[in-house]
Amino acid sequence: QKEVEQNSGPLSVPEGAIASLNCTYSDRVSQSFFWYRQYSGKSPELIMSIYSNGDKEDGRFTAQLNKASQYVSLLIRDSQPSDSATYLCAVIPGRGSTLGRLYFGRGTQLTVWP
Amino acid sequence: GAGVSQSPRYKVAKRGQDVALRCDPISGHVSLFWYQQALGQGPEFLTYFQNEAQLDKSGLPSDRFFAERPEGSVSTLKIQRTQQEDSAVYLCASSFDGTSHIQYFGAGTRLSVL
Numbered sequence: 001q002k003e004v005e006q007n008s009g010p011l012s013v014p015e016g017a018i019a020s021l022n023c024t025y026s027d028r029v030s031q032s033f034f035w036y037r038q039y040s041g042k043s044p045e046l047i048m049s050i051y052s053n054g055d056k057e058d059g060r061f062t063a064q065l066n067k068a069s070q071y072v073s074l075l076i077r078d079s080q081p082s083d084s085a086t087y088l089c090a091v092i093p094g095r096g097s098t099l100g101r102l103y104f105g106r107g108t109q110l111t112v113w114p
Numbered sequence: 115g116a117g118v119s120q121s122p123r124y125k126v127a128k129r130g131q132d133v134a135l136r137c138d139p140i141s142g143h144v145s146l147f148w149y150q151q152a153l154g155q156g157p158e159f160l161t162y163f164q165n166e167a168q169l170d171k172s173g174l175p176s177d178r179f180f181a182e183r184p185e186g187s188v189s190t191l192k193i194q195r196t197q198q199e200d201s202a203v204y205l206c207a208s209s210f211d212g213t214s215h216i217q218y219f220g221a222g223t224r225l226s227v228l
Contacts, residue, residue, distance in 0.1 A: 004156075032215045043205060043219040044157065088156050092215055100145055100215055101170065102207075104156030 003027060004091050006105030013112055019076040021087050021108050026070070029094030033065055035074045036088040038107065044088055048074060079112040086110070116140075118220035120206050126226045127196045135191045135223045139208030146189050147217060148181055149205040157205055163189060196227045 005024045013019045021035075032051055036044035048063040050056045050072065056063045062075040072091075076083055086107040092100060119138040127133050139146050145164055149157035150173075159173040165186035174181070178197075183189040193200055203224050207217040 006156075008154075034215075036219075043221045045219070046216060049216065090156075100209060100217070101147070101159050101162060102149075102157070102217060104149075104158070106154070106156045 023089030120220035137206030143208035
């Protein structure tokens with residue numbers, strides 16, 4: 001079982017809608033969770049980090065973490081065509097592996113159509 | 115520099131050729147990571163340095179892969195006797211220290227082995 005699982009999509013939403021991206025992870029004691037955005041042919045760009053249960057909001061982005069369910073999600077409100085990209089969920093496990101080593105899901109491809 | 119710099123951006127190698135990929139991290143960043151990203155997949159961990167010490171190389175796929183960071187700044191990933199399965203994007207990331215967990219990625223080197 002992969003450490004981090006994401007629906008690969010593709011996910012397609014109209015402009016102005018809410019895009020919901022989901023991720024589950026296998027290591028129950030994981031402590032650090034990240035969402036990266038990656039445009040085609042470009043490097044991953046960090047857009048959200050979350051460490052505690054609940055919601056964290058930053059502009060149009062909201063990350064949600066539920067450690068009991070081992071689930072982390074990203075909501076994008078008022079989606080724009082410029083949000084079209086692949087979104088990567090990444091986790092740092094809590095057990096004694098390399099401090100800071102990221103485990104990535106395969107990514108969810110999001111398309112926002114005008 | 116302002117960000118993580120990688121060179122070359124693109125590399126085409128004939129099967130059996132040796133290649134060297136360079137990463138110049140953000141100035142002052144202690145931690146440096148190498149990841150391999152195959153087409154349509156999330157990045158996979160290769161190796162980790164803290165300053166000049168290579169603390170984890172468990173992700174290197176074979177003994178043809180070798181990485182170094184002799185002065186604790188610039189790092190080089192070397193692949194000997196390249197094979198077609200080595201074709202991927204090689205991403206370098208750095209973070210301020212091993213506990214900050216925020217990694218900044220370079221643009222990557224796209225390696226194509228013919």
